[in-house]
């Protein structure tokens with residue numbers, strides 16, 4: 059089944075500059091900004107600029123260049139936030155997908171959560 063991308067989703071609007079965001083890093087193919095409702099002292103969303111709905115969609119269809127750019131951007135952010143376990147206290151990444159994943163925004167995004175103990179992975 060092919061994914062259909064809704065270009066009216068909130069992250070598409072952020073990428074088009076139609077609504078503001080608190081950017082922390084931007085590369086050719088990736089944008090990272092702070093979540094508007096942070097769940098931890100550091101709560102960053104990393105998104106590809108391309109029109110991908112979920113992590114699996116991105117992994118299947120993005121170009122090698124986009125995929126490398128995304129993950130290198132993620133690594134740079136971990137370094138800049140000082141949260142990587144080799145220099146800091148660690149972090150969690152989450153990417154919700156679809157109904158069971160309780161994905162609110164249908165544009166692939168990685169949550170980076172850090173800055174406090176995050177507990178066990180799932181509460182229910």
Ligand code: 5GP
Nearest residue numbers: 068079091092093094095154160161162163
């Ligand atoms: P999801 O449930 O899709 O994994 O997460 C969507 C995330 O986007 C939520 O954590 C929510 O707080 C965040 N979010 C929704 N609208 C905006 C917005 O306009 N700006 C920013 N920076 N984050 C948003």
